[in-house]
Amino acid sequence: MYRIKINGNKxxxxxxxxxxxxxxxxxxxxAAVLCDxxxxxxxVPDISDIDALDEILNYLNAKVERxxxxxxxxxxxxxxxxxxxxxxxxLRASYYFMGALLSKYKRVEMYFPGGCSIGAxxxxxxxxxxxxxxxxxxxxxxxxxxxxxxxxxxxxNLDFASVGATINLMLAAVKADGTTIISNAAKEPHIxxxxxxxxxxxxxxxxxxxxxxxxxxxxxxxxxxxxxxPDYIETGTYMILASLIGKDLTISNIIPExxxxxxxxxxxxGIPMEIDIDSIKISRPEKLKSTSIKTQVYPGxxxxxxxxxxxxxxxxxxxxxxxETIWENRFLNLKELNxxxxxxxxxxxxxxxxxxxxxxxGKKVNATDLRGGASLVLAGLIAEGNTIIDxxxxxxxxxxxxxxxLTKVGADISLEEVK
Numbered sequence: 510m511y512r513i514k515i516n517g518n519k520x521x522x523x524x525x526x527x528x529x530x531x532x533x534x535x536x537x538x539x540a541a542v543l544c545d546x547x548x549x550x551x552x553v554p555d556i557s558d559i560d561a562l563d564e565i566l567n568y569l570n571a572k573v574e575r576x577x578x579x580x581x582x583x584x585x586x587x588x589x590x591x592x593x594x595x596x597x598x599x600l601r602a603s604y605y606f607m608g609a610l611l612s613k614y615k616r617v618e619m620y621f622p623g624g625c626s627i628g629a630x631x632x633x634x635x636x637x638x639x640x641x642x643x644x645x646x647x648x649x650x651x652x653x654x655x656x657x658x659x660x661x662x663x664x665x666n667l668d669f670a671s672v673g674a675t676i677n678l679m680l681a682a683v684k685a686d687g688t689t690i691i692s693n694a695a696k697e698p699h700i701x702x703x704x705x706x707x708x709x710x711x712x713x714x715x716x717x718x719x720x721x722x723x724x725x726x727x728x729x730x731x732x733x734x735x736x737x738x739p740d741y742i743e744t745g746t747y748m749i750l751a752s753l754i755g756k757d758l759t760i761s762n763i764i765p766e767x768x769x770x771x772x773x774x775x776x777x778x779g780i781p782m783e784i785d786i787d788s789i790k791i792s793r794p795e796k797l798k799s800t801s802i803k804t805q806v807y808p809g810x811x812x813x814x815x816x817x818x819x820x821x822x823x824x825x826x827x828x829x830x831x832x833e834t835i836w837e838n839r840f841l842n843l844k845e846l847n848x849x850x851x852x853x854x855x856x857x858x859x860x861x862x863x864x865x866x867x868x869x870x871g872k873k874v875n876a877t878d879l880r881g882g883a884s885l886v887l888a889g890l891i892a893e894g895n896t897i898i899d900x901x902x903x904x905x906x907x908x909x910x911x912x913x914x915l916t917k918v919g920a921d922i923s924l925e926e927v928k
Contacts, residue, residue: 517889542569797821
């Protein structure tokens with residue numbers, strides 16, 4: 510277990526380079542098992558979720574090589590067997606092995622995945638899609654067995670534009686017989702990145718990034734080289750940080766189009782930004798104005814940036830409202846922010862009010878999930894005095910080299926292992 514220590518209220522300047530997308534990489538690696546040869550994936554972030562997926566691949570007897578930001582996966586001799594529960598429950602994205610292994614072997618056994626406690630996070634949309642393609646699903650004490658004599662292309666309409674279901678069904682459909690059409694598909698950048706990866710291997714996927722994705726099944730997938738897209742949630746987190754305490758702080762290796770919803774809200778708050786082709790420079794203005802946000806599926810305001818944005822709102826003058834429409838348990842960070850001096854209140858379990866500006870004071874707080882932990886890191890960096898964030902393992906799941914990156918731009922921050 511790790512904790513993060515911060516001596517706050519130090520202006521940050523310089524450059525933070527964004528790593529490969531966590532949400533993309535954790536889907537690309539399970540997708541690699543679909544390949545009948547070796548694949549190479551570059552710009553892979555060095556985070557604990559990737560370590561967990563590496564562990565799963567090795568357990569399945571895949572040949573895995575990792576060096577710097579490159580991972581090579583050879584699944585030609587993979588063994589389709591039950592993955593131990595203790596590995597699967599380390600991260601939510603382990604469920605992508607459901608779609609990949611089902612597509613390749615027409616059978617998969619897996620326990621219900623883990624991840625952050627931000628809501629119920631059911632996988633019923635995934636399972637309904639598998640069934641539409643001809644699979645039979647049984648469940649016993651959170652152990653799912655999914656089998657099919659053959660998978661057949663189907664028309665699948667998602668009740669909700671779920672990222673996980675969209676990717677998982679896309680993986681399952683790649684080697685199914687015939688054509689699968691996923692309607693009301695999610696449109697996030699990492700879905701396009703995964704579809705591009707599969708197409709580079711020989712899949713036939715069109716429409717990724719729109720509400721309708723078409724997949725024509727193929728029998729064989731060949732080797733390829735693929736690069737993980739820059740992480741737009743990491744991008745957004747550091748943009749919010751720059752808005753709080755930046756002094757000509759540049760965020761580089763980004764795709765500005767991926768964070769347009771955040772840019773719009775930062776403009777509402779009064780943040781001046783210099784936006785270039787692949788970078789953005791931000792300095793905190795003298796005054797910050799209150800605003801309201803409502804999380805929505807992409808290209809709306811990302812739920813993964815809601816908690817970091819809450820820290821920004823504690824410094825905005827006036828009353829701000831957050832409507833969280835994606836997850837029902839994503840305000841756990843507000844209690845910790847209040848310990849530091851914030852004024853926040855829950856109106857409902859999915860609606861909160863924040864009154865600002867309030868001076869934050871360093872305290873001992875607890876990260877309850879990945880993005881909530883990021884919210885507390887931002888709070889610690891602007892607070893007076895020392896902040897200790899326990900359960901920092903959550904933060905390490907999604908932010909590569911966060912301590913090193915922040916130290917290089919002037920933060921007084923350290924990581925400590927707690928034994």
